[in-house]
Amino acid sequence: MVTGLITALIASICYGSASVLEAVAARRAEGLKVFTQPLYLMGLGLDGVAWVASLVALQFLTLFTVQALIAGSLIVTVLLAKMVFSTRLGTSTWWAMGLLVAGLVVIALATGEQPATGAPRLLAPVLGAVMLLLTVALLVLYRRRVPLAMSILAGLAASVSALAARGLELGGSLWQILMQPLLWVLCVAGVVAMASYTRALEHGSVGAMTAVFTVIEVVVPGVAGMMLLGDASRPGWEVAKFVAIALSLLACVWLAKQPGADPVHEAQSTHEDEEKMAGRGT
Structure with a gap:
């Protein structure tokens, strides 16, 4: 269990750092051009590390636990914004x-x-069908400026990715792992989540979009994990866990609305200040 907690913490730190890099890159270029931005590629690399760490964590911990711990990445985002952009944090x-x-x-x-207990037999086909619908939705909505819809889409795709990772069996050979349909559902879900969230950041407030994304990616797979996969808390800790999850989600939503959670806004403000200073000097 300790291994799961450590890897979930690593995933949280990497995701929080990646959000800062990707958010700034998303406003420097639009559409497919954003994928060529160096900052975005660096963030994508951190996302990859976080993704692998979360896969490991899901082999030891329940979905609700891993997703809630990963939601703590907002703290990393806020603190990094304070360090990089000198953001003032209120009480x-x-x-x-x-x-x-x-x-x-x-x-x-x-x-x-x-x-x-192993994953239900219908998990792979059901998640595959859901991903087909989400992929079609991404293709239809991508060229429209609908950041809220894209953030919801990203949260649902991330939920599918988490459920697929939870049902994945990593005990066999590499060939056996590659032959599992859930692995490919997981990969497609990850791509759709990444593309949708990036598009949401291009036209929406980073804080608001992150809040929507975070709540969905914690609640949806967490509830599904309990209903379909038998995830449970330690005996006697059920109420404490759900109260803690509720308070953590409220804190996430609050943090996402704060200036420090919007690195793009801070970067633009810093850039504007530099331009004003340069104008005064001429």
Whole structure:
């Protein structure tokens, strides 16, 4: 279980750092050009590390636990924005971060070992059908300026990715792993989530889009994990865990609305200040 907690923490740090890089890159270029931005590629690399770490974590912990811990990446985003862009953090922001940390500690204490039961046989075809619908939705909506819809789409795709990762069996040979349909569902879901979230960042507030994305990617796979995969908490910790998850999500939404959670806004403000200073000097 300790291995799962450590790898989930690594995933959270990498995701939070990647959000800063990708958000800035998303406003420097639109459409497919964003994928050639160096900052975006660096963020994508961190996303890859986080993705692998989350896969490992899901082999030891329940979906609700892993997704809630990964949601703590907002703290990393806010603190990085403060360091890089000299963002001022208000008292309420520090309280929200403290609440989120406390909630994550309770979640870690309340977490149970991942049950040994395998994934239902229908999990792969059902998730595959859902991903087909989400992929079609991405193709239809990509050229439109609908950031909220894209953020919801990204959250749903990330939920499918988490469920596929939870059902994936990594105990066999490489060939056996590659032959599992859930692996390919997971890969497609990851691409759709990445493309949708990036598009949402191009036209929407980073804080608001991140809040929507975070809530969906925690709640949807967490509930599905309990209903379909037998995920559970430690005996006697059920109420504490769900209260902690609720408080953590509220803290995430609050943090996402703060200026420090919007690195793009901070970068633009810094750039404008530099231009004003340059204008005064001429």
